[in-house]
Each structure stands twice: as structure tokens, then as C-alpha cells.
Amino acid sequence: MSSKYPRSVRRCLPLCALTLEAALILLFYFFTQYDASLEDQKGLVASYQVGQDLTVMAAIGFGFLTSSFRRHSWSSVAFSLFMLALGVQWAILLDGFLSQFPPGKVVITLFSIRLATTSALSVLISVDAVLGKVNLVQLVVMVLVEVTALGTVRMVISNIFNTDYHMNLMHIYVFAAYFGLSVAWCLPKPLPKGTEDKDQIATIPSLSAMLGALFLWMFWPSFNSALLRSPIERKNAVFNTYYAVAVSVVTAISGSPLAHPQGKISMSYMHNAVLAGGVAVGTSCHLIPSPWLAMVLGLVAGLISVGGAKYLPGCCNRVLGIPHSSVMGYNFSLLGLLGEIIYIVLVVRHTVWNGNGMIGFQVLLRIGEFSLATTIALTSGLLTGLLLNLKIWKAPHAAKYFDDQVFWKFPHLTVGF
Numbered sequence: 512m513s514s515k516y517p518r519s520v521r522r523c524l525p526l527c528a529l530t531l532e533a534a535l536i537l538l539f540y541f542f543t544q545y546d547a548s549l550e551d552q553k554g555l556v557a558s559y560q561v562g563q564d565l566t567v568m569a570a571i572g573f574g575f576l577t578s579s580f581r582r583h584s585w586s587s588v589a590f591s592l593f594m595l596a597l598g599v600q601w602a603i604l605l606d607g608f609l610s611q612f613p614p615g616k617v618v619i620t621l622f623s624i625r626l627a628t629t630s631a632l633s634v635l636i637s638v639d640a641v642l643g644k645v646n647l648v649q650l651v652v653m654v655l656v657e658v659t660a661l662g663t664v665r666m667v668i669s670n671i672f673n674t675d676y677h678m679n680l681m682h683i684y685v686f687a688a689y690f691g692l693s694v695a696w697c698l699p700k701p702l703p704k705g706t707e708d709k710d711q712i713a714t715i716p717s718l719s720a721m722l723g724a725l726f727l728w729m730f731w732p733s734f735n736s737a738l739l740r741s742p743i744e745r746k747n748a749v750f751n752t753y754y755a756v757a758v759s760v761v762t763a764i765s766g767s768p769l770a771h772p773q774g775k776i777s778m779s780y781m782h783n784a785v786l787a788g789g790v791a792v793g794t795s796c797h798l799i800p801s802p803w804l805a806m807v808l809g810l811v812a813g814l815i816s817v818g819g820a821k822y823l824p825g826c827c828n829r830v831l832g833i834p835h836s837s838v839m840g841y842n843f844s845l846l847g848l849l850g851e852i853i854y855i856v857l858v859v860r861h862t863v864w865n866g867n868g869m870i871g872f873q874v875l876l877r878i879g880e881f882s883l884a885t886t887i888a889l890t891s892g893l894l895t896g897l898l899l900n901l902k903i904w905k906a907p908h909a910a911k912y913f914d915d916q917v918f919w920k921f922p923h924l925t926v927g928f
Contacts, residue, residue, distance in 0.1 A: 523648050523905060528597075531651065535600050542604070546620040558621040564733035565628045567726060569595045573635035575723025576782060583643045583913040584719060590642065590650060591635055598631030598654045599624070605662045606630070625737055626676065630658050632734075633683045636843055637691030637892075643913035644698050646906060649899045656898070657690055660891035664884050672880050676738035681794040681854075682884040684847030689885055690892040692844065697896025717778045724782050728756055731789035735796045744797035751799045755788030755809035762813025763787070770821040780820045783842045787812035790846040794854040798861065808853060812846050819845055851881050 574591040578584040606626055607617025617623075634657050638650065645653070664686060665679040736748035763784030767776045788809030792799065799805050819842055855877045862873050899906070 524646075527648050527651060531597075535604070538604055539600075543607070543617045543619055546618050555621070558625075561733055561737050562621055562625045562628065564730045565625060565632070565737055568730045568734055569628060569632050569635060572723050572727035572730065573632065575719045576727065577635075577639050577642055577720070578723065579717045579720035579779070579782065585919050587642055588719075590647060591638070593647065594634050594638065594650055594654050595628075595631045597651065598634050598658050599627045601655060602627035602630035602658050602662065605659060606665075609662055609666045622738075629680050629683060629734075629737065630661050633657060633661050633687040633690070636683070636687035637694065640691035640695040641698060644907070645899060646904070646918070649904045649906060652898060652904070653694065653895055656891060656895045657687075660690070660887055661686060664887050668880050668883060671883075672876050674880060675740075677744075677797065678794070678880070680738050681850065682880065684790055684793065684843045684850065685881065686884050686888040688842075688844035688847060689888040690895070693889050693892025694896040694899065697893060697900060717782075720782050721778060724785055728760070728785050728789075731756055731786065735789060735793045739797055741797075747799065748796040750802065751792050751796045751805035752789050754802045754805040755792040755796075755812070756786065757788070758806045758809030759788030759813035759816070760785045762810050763817060766814055766817040770817050777820075780817050784813050784816040784820065787816035787842070787846055790843060791850050791853070794847075794850040795857050798854070798857045808849075812849060815845055815849065816842055851877070 570592055574588045574595075577587040577591060579587075603619060603623055604617060606623060607619075611617070631654075634654050637657060638653065641653075661683070664682065668674050668679055668682070732749040732752040735752045736745045739745045739748055763781050764776060767780045767784070768774045770780060771777050788805075791808045791812035792805055796805075799808075855874055858873050858877060
């Protein structure tokens with residue numbers, strides 16, 4: 512029987528991906544060079560360890576966190592690794608080009624690699640809303656557009672609002688969430704009759720997703736402190752993030768039975784609720800003066816995440832076509848919004864205590880940053896969704912949504928493929 516694999520995977524993917532990789536190699540050849548400065552060896556090792564933590568978060572954490580689909584776990588893990596590898600390469604070049612006026616050689620440092628990894632993390636957050644409904648060629652397009660849009664947001668916010676790297680990084684939560692939700696809104700929404708069970712979670716893939724959540728839980732303090740320059744701020748960020756994620760775990764486990772109809776603990780609630788505290792304190796983790804405040808934020812974030820996992824999936828499934836098990840989009844959007852509000856409150860508190868009368872100006876700046884990031888995320892997400900709907904990408908047929916057999920070789924299940 513002839514193969515029923517989509518032509519986009521059999522023909523377009525090798526041509527598209529290898530051509531793009533060749534172009535990236537040429538760009539690296541002509542426009543990049545390594546940092547030749549003599550950096551302190553101790554500082555170099557510490558910088559590498561932070562970058563290593565970010566890579567583990569991205570490759571293992573987010574890769575396995577999206578693997579809870581019953582018949583799409585292979586694709587979720589492998590496609591996430593593919594997007595991470597491609598996104599980091601493009602982000603290094605893009606950040607270098609945007610930060611140099613006039614343009615010249617892009618100097619590659621460990622810090623620039625960390626910055627590029629955080630840009631690729633944005634794609635891994637937003638893609639949770641569309642995994643299972645797109646092929647790898649469409650994901651290539653999504654990576655290029657989203658990394659470019661995020662790099663543009665960082666440059667514009669940095670130039671207009673004089674924002675540091677950390678604050679630019681913390682906008683990643685709302686940016687990635689709203690970008691992914693906008694793309695999902697443009698894609699075909701209902702599943703064909705008889706295939707609705709494909710987007711449900713299964714026991715073994717759900718356990719793999721929990722493994723990803725555990726890796727993210729362990730390394731989230733490194734993520735929140737990755738781009739902070741001051742040692743004191745990095746220390747505060749690490750401490751406050753640990754307190755917040757610890758409380759969110761307790762809240763997730765104890766609050767899940769309250770949200771479940773039979774009073775049982777739901778693994779789907781656990782996947783993201785255990786991370787809720789880290790997302791909520793991310794923006795203000797270096798400003799929180801006391802551990803009790805970080806713990807309160809972890810408690811509130813955990814309750815919001817559990818409540819959102821119970822009540823929002825049905826709405827998002829009807830309006831945006833997002834599967835019930837894909838909760839990262841609306842979870843990160845709510846918690847990112849909470850984090851922005853807490854940051855504004857702490858900035859106002861700091862301004863009042865220092866006798867500075869420009870409270871309204873500081874609030875307007877923070878609201879302006881958030882509004883700009885959200886607007887660009889929604890706009891670029893809608894444009895990306897419309898672009899992915901073009902027939903040139905040979906998108907999977909709706910009957911093949913959330914199905915690993917469309918893309919992978921299963922020796923024991925070769926009939927019809």
C-alpha cells in the first residue's frame with residue numbers, strides 16, 4: 512500500500528529545514544565571532560552552569576511537559592527539541608543584529624547564548640496550544656516568526672522604556688501565552704467525530720509530563736535569575752522562587768481534590784500548578800523583600816492554576832480549539848498577568864518609601880511595557896496563524912490530528928501508513 516504520510520513531511524521538511532540550516536551556517540560564518548576577552552574562570556563556570564540549567568529546562572522540562580497526549584507523545588518531545596535547537600540559532604543572530612548599530616560582527620558570549628535560550632523557551636510555551644494540529648514545516652515558520660517578534664519586543668521596550676534584560680525576559684510569560692492562543696484561534700478548531708479521544712491524556716504520557724514538570728520545578732530559580740546582573744538580586748530571585756514553587760506544590764496537591772468532582776487528585780491539574788509560584792514571582796522575584804510574601808504569591812498562584820485547570824479548558828476548547836490537556840497557554844497568561852500586577856505594586860511601594868513623587872509615571876511605564884508586549888504578541892500570533900493556514904504547508908488532515916503515526920515509523924503498526 513502506498514504511503515499516506517503527508518507530502519510536507521516526506522518532501523518539504525528536508526528541503527525546508529536543511530536549506531534553512533545551510534543559510535544559518537553561512538550567516539554564522541560571515542557575521543559571528545567568539546568573545547576574545549579574558550573572563551574570570553570562576554565567573555565563566557558559573558555563567559555556564561546557569562546556561563546549562565536553562566537548556567535542561569527547555570529540552571527535558573518543556574519537552575516532556577507537552578507529552579501528555581494519548582497518541583502524540585513522541586512528536587511532542589521530539590518537535591520541542593527541534594524547535595529549541597532551531598530557535599537558539601536564530602535568536603543568537605537576531606539579538607546580535609538588533610543590538611548593534613551600525614551592524615557588524617555578532618560577538619557570541621555565554622550571556623548571549625542564555626538570552627537566545629530564553630527566546631527559544633517562548634516558542635516551547637506557546638506551541639503547547641497548537642501541538643498535534645501542525646506539522647514540522649509549520650513549526651519552523653512559527654519558530655522564526657515568534658523569535659523575531661520577541662526579539663523586536665525586547666529591543667523596542669529596552670529603547671523606549673530603558674528596561675533591563677530581566678524585565679524583558681519576564682514579559683516572556685504573557686508574550687508566549689497570548690502568541691500561542693492567537694495562533695490556535697486561527698487554526699481549524701473542531702476535531703472530527705470519532706477522534707475526540709486523541710487529545711485526551713493517558714497514564715504513561717501523563718507521567719512523562721509530570722517528569723517534565725519536576726525538571727522545571729527544580730530549575731525554575733535558575734530561569735528567574737538567569738539575566739540578573741547584581742549578585743544580591745540573583746540571590747533574592749533564587750530564594751523567593753524556591754519559596755514560591757514550594758508553596759505552589761503544596762497548594763496543587765491539596766487543592767486538586769477540591770476541584771475534582773470525586774475529590775481525587777488530578778495529574779492534569781498538577782502539571783502546571785506546581786510551577787505556578789515560579790511564574791507568578793518571576794517579574795518581581797528580585798524585589799520581594801521577605802520570604803512570606805513569596806510564599807503568599809505561591810499560594811495564590813497555585814489556587815489560580817488549579818481553578819483555571821478546572822473551569823477554563825472547556826471555554827478554551829470551544830473558542831480556540833485548544834485541547835483540554837493543553838493548559839500552559841491560559842495558565843501562563845493568568846499567572847503572568849498576576850506577576851505584572853505584583854511588580855507594579857512593589858515598584859509603587861519602593862517609590863513611596865524612597866520619597867520619589869513620580870509614582871504615576873512609574874506605573875504608566877510598567878503598564879506601557881505590558882501593553883506593548885501583549886499587543887505585539889496578539890498581532891504577530893494572529894498573522895502567524897493566518898500564515899500557517901496556507902495550503903503550501905500541507906498541514907495534517909483533521910482526521911490525523913494528535914497522531915504520532917502521521918510522522919513516525921511504528922514497525923508494528925504499518926497498515927495504512
